[in-house]
Amino acid sequence: MIDTERAMKRDCRFLIACSAAIVTCAFGVATSEAAGPTKLRAPRTYPLVISAPGSYVLVENFVVPDVNTSAIRITANDVTLDLDGFVISGPVVCNGYPAICSGSGTGDGIVGVASNAVIRNGTVRGMGRAGISINGGILEGVRAVSNGQHGISGVACLIRDSVVAFNGTDGISGYGCVITNNVAVGNTATGILMSWSAILGNTALGNGTYGIYTDAGAAHDNMTLSNGDSGIRMFGGTAVGNATYANEIYGIRANTNTGMGFNSAINNMVGETLSGHQLANNLCGNDMTCP
Amino acid sequence: MFTSFVPAASHAVGPTRLRAPRAYPLIISEPGTYELVENLTVPSSDTDAILVTASDVTIDLRGFVITGPVVCSGSPTTCSPPGLGFGIYTSGAAANTTIRNGTVRGMGRDGVHIASGNIEGVRAVSNGENGIVAERCVIRDSMASSNGLAGIVANSCVVTSNVASGNGDSGIRADAGPTIGNIAISNGNEGITSQGTPSGSAVFRDNMAFLNRGNGISADFGVVLRNAAYANEEFGIHGGPGVGFGFNAFIGNVLGETSAMGAHELAANLCSDDLTCP
Numbered sequence: 001m002i003d004t005e006r007a008m009k010r011d012c013r014f015l016i017a018c019s020a021a022i023v024t025c026a027f028g029v030a031t032s033e034a035a036g037p038t039k040l041r042a043p044r045t046y047p048l049v050i051s052a053p054g055s056y057v058l059v060e061n062f063v064v065p066d067v068n069t070s071a072i073r074i075t076a077n078d079v080t081l082d083l084d085g086f087v088i089s090g091p092v093v094c095n096g097y098p099a100i101c102s103g104s105g106t107g108d109g110i111v112g113v114a115s116n117a118v119i120r121n122g123t124v125r126g127m128g129r130a131g132i133s134i135n136g137g138i139l140e141g142v143r144a145v146s147n148g149q150h151g152i153s154g155v156a157c158l159i160r161d162s163v164v165a166f167n168g169t170d171g172i173s174g175y176g177c178v179i180t181n182n183v184a185v186g187n188t189a190t191g192i193l194m195s196w197s198a199i200l201g202n203t204a205l206g207n208g209t210y211g212i213y214t215d216a217g218a219a220h221d222n223m224t225l226s227n228g229d230s231g232i233r234m235f236g237g238t239a240v241g242n243a244t245y246a247n248e249i250y251g252i253r254a255n256t257n258t259g260m261g262f263n264s265a266i267n268n269m270v271g272e273t274l275s276g277h278q279l280a281n282n283l284c285g286n287d288m289t290c291p
Numbered sequence: 292m293f294t295s296f297v298p299a300a301s302h303a304v305g306p307t308r309l310r311a312p313r314a315y316p317l318i319i320s321e322p323g324t325y326e327l328v329e330n331l332t333v334p335s336s337d338t339d340a341i342l343v344t345a346s347d348v349t350i351d352l353r354g355f356v357i358t359g360p361v362v363c364s365g366s367p368t369t370c371s372p373p374g375l376g377f378g379i380y381t382s383g384a385a386a387n388t389t390i391r392n393g394t395v396r397g398m399g400r401d402g403v404h405i406a407s408g409n410i411e412g413v414r415a416v417s418n419g420e421n422g423i424v425a426e427r428c429v430i431r432d433s434m435a436s437s438n439g440l441a442g443i444v445a446n447s448c449v450v451t452s453n454v455a456s457g458n459g460d461s462g463i464r465a466d467a468g469p470t471i472g473n474i475a476i477s478n479g480n481e482g483i484t485s486q487g488t489p490s491g492s493a494v495f496r497d498n499m500a501f502l503n504r505g506n507g508i509s510a511d512f513g514v515v516l517r518n519a520a521y522a523n524e525e526f527g528i529h530g531g532p533g534v535g536f537g538f539n540a541f542i543g544n545v546l547g548e549t550s551a552m553g554a555h556e557l558a559a560n561l562c563s564d565d566l567t568c569p
Contacts, residue, residue, distance in 0.1 A: 055354030080354025259561030
């Protein structure tokens with residue numbers, strides 16, 4: 001076990017930093033340092049487990065060995081993880097519009113099983129299952145690309161300024177969030193699939209089914225184009241100020257609990273809009289008489 | 292009372308680094324920029340963590356956590372133990388304070404309470420009174436959850452892209468400023484409101500309020516545009532004759548989609564599956 005102990009020391013030598021911050025690597029070793037965010041280096045064995053509140057920063061890329069291995073698991077509340085531009089990567093490769101992936105598994109890039117995590121500023125690529133999954137918190141400036149299932153999922157969260165591309169199911173999914181200024185491209189299923197959420201100012205392009213799908217929400221100021229089903233699919237709420245273009249079914253397909261206004265729907269293949277109530281004028285093709 | 296004045300630790304160049312003091316509160320009495328370099332934990336619910344007595348102070352929490360002993364839970368939310376301590380508090384004439392990027396949890400009173408300035412990327416959780424309180428400010432990209440009173444209390448502020456959930460009172464109580472693109476979920480009173488504030492006036496746009504115990508959105512004066520209010524236990528919107536509203540959706544609210552208090556329909560709204568709102 002001496003070799004193991006040496007490895008433990010080596011693996012954890014950069015899991016260090018301030019005060020009482022504690023990180024547990026695969027061997028359960030905890031180290032700490034004087035001050036500043038705890039620096040995270042790639043462990044010898046994944047996942048790296050963050051089990052104490054505080055601030056953490058990656059200082060190198062992480063590479064997991066197979067589709068069933070998670071990279072980082074957060075088990076404490078109130079963790080902020082700055083990826084600092086580094087990449088967490090796995091073996092899955094997804095290509096095409098929409099994406100077809102080489103495989104899937106049970107490994108997540110970053111999974112938060114506690115609440116109130118913040119993840120920012122880096123890339124998660126090629127994981128077997130989700131790129132990032134959190135339960136309450138903030139995701140910002142993240143790129144979730146080519147993961148075997150969804151790119152990002154969150155509950156009671158803010159997701160902003162991020163890119164989700166070519167993931168094996170949905171780009172962004174979850175419940176009770178504010179979703180702003182994101183780009184969802186080429187995901188196998190829906191670009192942005194959110195319940196009870198405010199979906200504001202996003203772009204969904206070339207996804208396999210819907211661009212944006214919500215069953216009770218506010219979808220405002222978004223752009224959807226060239227998605228495999230309708231650009232926006234809503235089961236209640238408001239669709240205002242969106243532009244939908246060249247989607248394969250409808251531009252906006254809604255039910256009668258949806259109000260629509262100031263949208264444009266152009267060159268959508270089955271029809272520009274279906275159902276919903278007009279709160280204000282919409283543009284359908286070159287006509288303001290929307291069906 | 293023992294206190295610690297900053298700079299407790301500083302570098303020649305760059306932000307002054309803040310470490311946990313031997314005795315709280317840590318007092319910032321000079322203008323400038325400061326950053327946490329470790330978590331702070333106060334010993335009791337009566338203790339302030341950081342007291343700002345100077346104007347023009349920026350504090351970057353750098354992802355660290357300010358923690359106290361208060362725990363809030365249940366529905367409606369109740370907190371214990373009671374206490375008088377704030378997480379971050381500005382006193383006297385201190386103005387123009389910026390707080391960013393970290394968590395304040397478990398304080399006896401408010402998580403963050405500033406006279407004026409900016410609050411961004413802050414998570415205020417499980418504090419005995421309000422999560423975030425500010426005037427003449429911008430509050431954005433923040434979260435306030437499971438606090439004993441309101442999630443966010445703002446006067447003359449821009450409040451944008453925040454999440455307020457599971458608080459004991461209203462999710463967002465905002466007066467005399469735009470409140471845009473927020474979400475208020477399962478709060479103990481109103482979802483988003485300006486009623487009961489000094490002027491009762493509001494610009495509420497692009498927000499979503501659902502499953503709150505009071506009204507989804509309420510105001511005495513102002514405009515309410517492009518919001519969605521669902522399944523709240525009172526009305527979807529509750530507004531007086533000084534309120535204009537349009538392009539909203541109100542669905543499945545228990546007492547009714549709109550109250551009969553005289554708010555004016557500026558443009559069409561959706562009430563359940565009908566454009567004829569009562």
